[in-house]
Amino acid sequence: MTTPERAPPTGLETRLARMIAECGPISIDAFMAQALYDPQAGYYATRQPLGSHGDFTTSPEISQIFGELIGLWVAQSWLDLGSPSPFHLIELGPGRGTLMADMLRVCQRVPGFMAAVHLHLVETNPALKEAQRNALGVMPAHWHDTLDGVPDGDSFIVANEFLDCLPVRQFVRGEQGWHEKLVGLDVAQRLTFGLGPPMPEPPGCAQPDDSVGAVREVAPGLPTLVETIAKRLRTASGRALIIDYGDGSGQAGDSFQALFRHQKIHALDHVGEADLTAHVDFAALISLARACGLGTSGPATQRQFLQSLGIETRRDALIHANPHCESDLTRSVERLIGEAHMGGLFHVVALESPLNAAAGPPIGL
Structure with a gap:
């Protein structure tokens, strides 16, 4: 069986290869x-990643x-929490502004x-910011580089396909114990995967029944993001709605992938030109949120969530x-709720301010 020919190295790959040659392999x-x-x-x-001319x-x-x-969902949550005024409606990773524009048409x-x-x-x-301005038209809005930049106050946060781009580390169970998966260089000086030396202790994400060959992933930035959301929701009422692909089973697996022009490719090709993602660990997300004092609802599949809202x-x-x-319409809804499509692959979780206790759970979850 022949190995597919790899794409020529990009300028960013060449730069990374030079760094690895000088300093050694790097983590995923x-x-x-x-x-x-x-x-x-x-x-x-640098890219406009969405749509038919993008990558996903x-x-x-x-x-x-x-x-x-x-x-x-947002409008009903606002009513559930007593219609606070003023309040912040925040979207993390708003794409081309399509979701926000459609939301506001209902709200x-x-x-x-x-x-x-x-x-x-x-x-x-910058390109997506401009697309968002066009989508929102005359609706006044504020742009921020991070969630920390948004003023404090009652808040409703929406994050659709945002957490999947958080960088992950990967660990592999070998015959001699656990190893971290790394990116190094092959004989042709192209980026390639390899394993680091045996770790003195299993990674925190490992499970006792993981067999040889098991892959565990952890997103180092997830605790900080959850704490940033929690810091906002602990001091004022509000909710966060998180929709992404992944599951809450805690099963091992390698979910790291690259998409280029709507096709899966070698994860180390088209560096800087391809979208890189990994599945969201919803079990870890919920555990972190509860440890930060937040209430949680879900996870539900996207199918369950959208059906309960009347799709x-x-x-x-x-x-x-x-x-x-x-x-x-039939085809597009099937893509959203079909078990073999987004309906089964995507999951939904809501995070809740502890100040919301009397409001009851959010709709759909």
Whole structure:
């Protein structure tokens, strides 16, 4: 069986190869951080990743119904918590602004919502910021590089396909114990995977029944992100809605992948030109949130969540009003809720301020 020919090295790969030659192999999370966030050549710093001309398509880009139902969730949460005024509506990684625009189209029908909302988008990519401004039109908004930059106060946070781009470290169970998976160089001076020396102790993410060959992943930045959310929600009411692919089973597995023009490729090719992701560990997310004093709801599959919010009823209403769109609407909703598509692969969790105790659980979870 022949090995597929690899793509020529990019300038960023050449730079990383030179660094590795001088200093030694690097961890997977260090590679991801460079490939995604390098200021001159990193994927999220320089690219327009979404849509048919990008590398992947998110749920809001598939159907307006997705954003409308998230808007319903936010509006109902705002009402559940006593319609605070003013309050912050925050989106982490807002893409092209499609989700926020669809959400606001629903939220503006709720009396008092638009007068009370202060809109914040956490985004670093200049091209995406411009797309977000265009999507939002005259709606006033504030942009921030980090969540820390958003003023304190009652807050509702939405993060759709945001956590999957957090860099991960990988550990592999070998015959002699655990090893960290690293990025080094092959004989042709191309980036390649390898294993570090045996670790003196198993990594914290390891489980006693992990067999030889098991791969464990951990996102070093996840605790800091959860604590940043918790710091906001401990001092004011609010909720965070997190939607991403992954699961809560805690099973071992290698989920690190690269997407280039909607196709999976060798994870070390097209460095700086391909999107790099890993599955979100929802069990770890929930454990961290509870340790920070937050309430949690879920995880539910995206299928369960969207069905409970009425996605099929909304689809049928749109088909009734636009019969010529029946095929497109049916197909797009199936992508969102089909068990073999996003409906089974994506999961949803809500994080809750401890000040919300009397409000009851959020809808859909």
